[in-house]
Amino acid sequence: MSKKILVTGGAGFVGSNLALTLQERFPKHDLIVIDDFRSGHFRNLEGFKGDFIAHDLSKICLSQLLGKTTFEAIFHLSSITDTTEHDQFKQTYDNVESLRNILKFIAGKKTSLVYASSAATYGIAAGINRLSDPRKPANVYGFSKVQLENLAAQFLREYPRQKVVGLRYFNVYGPRETHKKSAASMTYQLAHQMLAGKRPRVFKHGEQKRDFIYVKDIVEFTIAGFTKAKKSGVFNAGSGKPRSFNDIIETLNKVLKLKITPDYFDNPYPFYQPHTEADLSATKKELKTEPQYTLEKGIEDYFKSGWLTMTPPKV
Numbered sequence: 001m002s003k004k005i006l007v008t009g010g011a012g013f014v015g016s017n018l019a020l021t022l023q024e025r026f027p028k029h030d031l032i033v034i035d036d037f038r039s040g041h042f043r044n045l046e047g048f049k050g051d052f053i054a055h056d057l058s059k060i061c062l063s064q065l066l067g068k069t070t071f072e073a074i075f076h077l078s079s080i081t082d083t084t085e086h087d088q089f090k091q092t093y094d095n096v097e098s099l100r101n102i103l104k105f106i107a108g109k110k111t112s113l114v115y116a117s118s119a120a121t122y123g124i125a126a127g128i129n130r131l132s133d134p135r136k137p138a139n140v141y142g143f144s145k146v147q148l149e150n151l152a153a154q155f156l157r158e159y160p161r162q163k164v165v166g167l168r169y170f171n172v173y174g175p176r177e178t179h180k181k182s183a184a185s186m187t188y189q190l191a192h193q194m195l196a197g198k199r200p201r202v203f204k205h206g207e208q209k210r211d212f213i214y215v216k217d218i219v220e221f222t223i224a225g226f227t228k229a230k231k232s233g234v235f236n237a238g239s240g241k242p243r244s245f246n247d248i249i250e251t252l253n254k255v256l257k258l259k260i261t262p263d264y265f266d267n268p269y270p271f272y273q274p275h276t277e278a279d280l281s282a283t284k285k286e287l288k289t290e291p292q293y294t295l296e297k298g299i300e301d302y303f304k305s306g307w308l309t310m311t312p313p314k315v
């Protein structure tokens with residue numbers, strides 16, 4: 001029987017990049033994607049040759065749906081990803097129950113699980129984000145991610161021999177994020193303003209720093225959670241190199257051969273994160289993987305992919 005890998009949220013930004021990379025990397029495995037298209041888009045999966053199950057993961061019994069199928073790995077990326085969705089019940093129910101369903105399905109099996117948590121678990125704390133820092137989510141999206149980590153920890157106490165790896169993704173950018181619209185990355189937003197001939201708009205004075213990570217690096221961290229991590233745990237997944245909004249604009253100007261100056265405006269938010277930065281020491285040790293893309297290299301590659309164009313594809 002052929003080996004199987006499941007990707008949830010595979011019609012989404014990171015999930016589709018992951019599914020397409022897994023297809024190349026594991027050509028003999030059967031790939032299955034589950035997604036209910038609440039934010040993802042079929043166009044992201046152009047070239048995908050695996051099976052696709054359209055279902056809301058928070059509302060299905062995986063054993064009923066998939067029978068006795070055993071997966072070698074499950075990559076769980078599906079989630080409400082709009083952080084401005086403030087419906088506490090919906091955000092928490094959909095995100096947490098989806099993971100609960102997966103854990104029920106893999107309990108006692110030889111399945112590695114890698115799931116997406118988020119830097120949103122740190123809240124608005126400025127500076128280096130270390131795993132030992134208190135988790136202080138500033139919104140219900142971040143709260144739901146803290147609950148995923150708690151649920152996974154509880155599961156591991158009952159099934160200590162299983163491997164469950166949580167990755168706190170930082171700010172991801174890259175191809176196949178078009179469907180996210182206003183929730184797409186800062187690089188995406190600023191590039192489209194500049195491509196339309198407008199001045200890129202950022203809060204005064206553009207020096208806020210974020211840990212931006214290119215999607216190809218995030219995919220490598222995620223696969224390493226399955227192939228390289230020897231033990232369970234939660235790890236940061238970022239570039240480890242915070243960069244400013246001004247840096248993005250400068251890089252876009254270089255790549256597009258433009259000289260557009262930023263349009264700075266007052267920040268209306270009293271609690272705006274001034275700085276995020278992933279501490280990667282545990283990540284490097286356990287996942288044995290390091291980011292390969294600087295902001296400059298990532299933005300250049302993004303343009304080469306054809307996904308950052310004057311007219312955004314209709315998704």
Ligand SMILES: NC(=O)c1ccc[n+]([C@@H]2O[C@H](COP(=O)([O-])OP(=O)(O)OC[C@H]3O[C@@H](n4cnc5c(N)ncnc54)[C@H](O)[C@@H]3O)[C@@H](O)[C@H]2O)c1
Binds near residue numbers: 008009056094172
């Ligand atoms: N992109 C980032 O910067 C970032 C940062 C931190 C964490 N993350 C996490 O990474 C993962 C992927 O995010 P993304 O940026 O690709 O977002 P995305 O919105 O593009 O992808 C999420 C996918 O999950 C699907 N989905 C949502 N709820 C579902 C459900 N109940 N059942 C089935 N499918 C469902 C959506 O339709 C979508 O295709 C998410 O878990 C997100 O929280 C992303």
